[in-house]
Amino acid sequence: MKFSLSWLKAHLETEASLAEITGLLNRIGLEVEGVEDRGAALAGFRIAHVVSAEQHPNADRLRALKVDPGDGNLLSVVCGAPNARAGMKGVVALPGAFIPGTGITLKKGEIRGVRNGPSPKWLQDLLVAIGQRPINALVDVTNLYTYG
Structure with a gap:
């Protein structure tokens, strides 16, 4: 069976750590085969606040955004969403983020000759x-x- 840590903590009514819970389960005969951190695969993604959104100067269908990924450091992002606007929130992939299931690691770069x-x-x-x-x-x- 698979259980989430939050589900276990709610039903056990405990503040014990993951290591303490898995150790106790093993000691009472409920073998823990493994622990998965499903969020680790998405560590390079953040919910970001769009601070500004302007028409890209060199492309008709792209927007140049300034986004705050939550740490106060603004990032410049090129976006193809025509509805991108200041004040909205969205997902941003930080440089170095690995996209699960694709084998792609994102990097900072400059896009030239993009056709949409x-x-x-x-x-x-x-x-x-x-x-x-x-x-x-x-x-x-x-x-x-x-x-x-």
């Missing part, structure tokens, strides 16, 4: 299946990794 257009049919179908509306390739890829 409709997503391929398979991506549009996948987004519709998870309840998202296809918009364009840049936005759809972001939505796939955020919601898919």
Whole structure:
């Protein structure tokens, strides 16, 4: 069986650490085969506050954002979402973030000659299946990794 730590703590009514709980379970004969930290795979992602959003000076369909990922240090981000605006919150992947299931590690870079257009049919179908509306390739890829 799999249990979340928060579920165990709620039902055990304890403030014990993970190590203490797993040790006690093993001592009473309930073998703990392993512990997974599902959030560790998403350590490079943060909920960020969009401080400013302007039209990208060199692209019709991109927005240049300044975002605060929660540490007070503003990041410059290029975004394909036409609805990106100051004051909203969204997910930002920090440089060095690994995208689970893709083998891709993000890095800081400069984008030149980016062309945006409709997503391929398979991506549009996948987004519709998870309840998202296809918009364009840049936005759809972001939505796939955020919601898919």
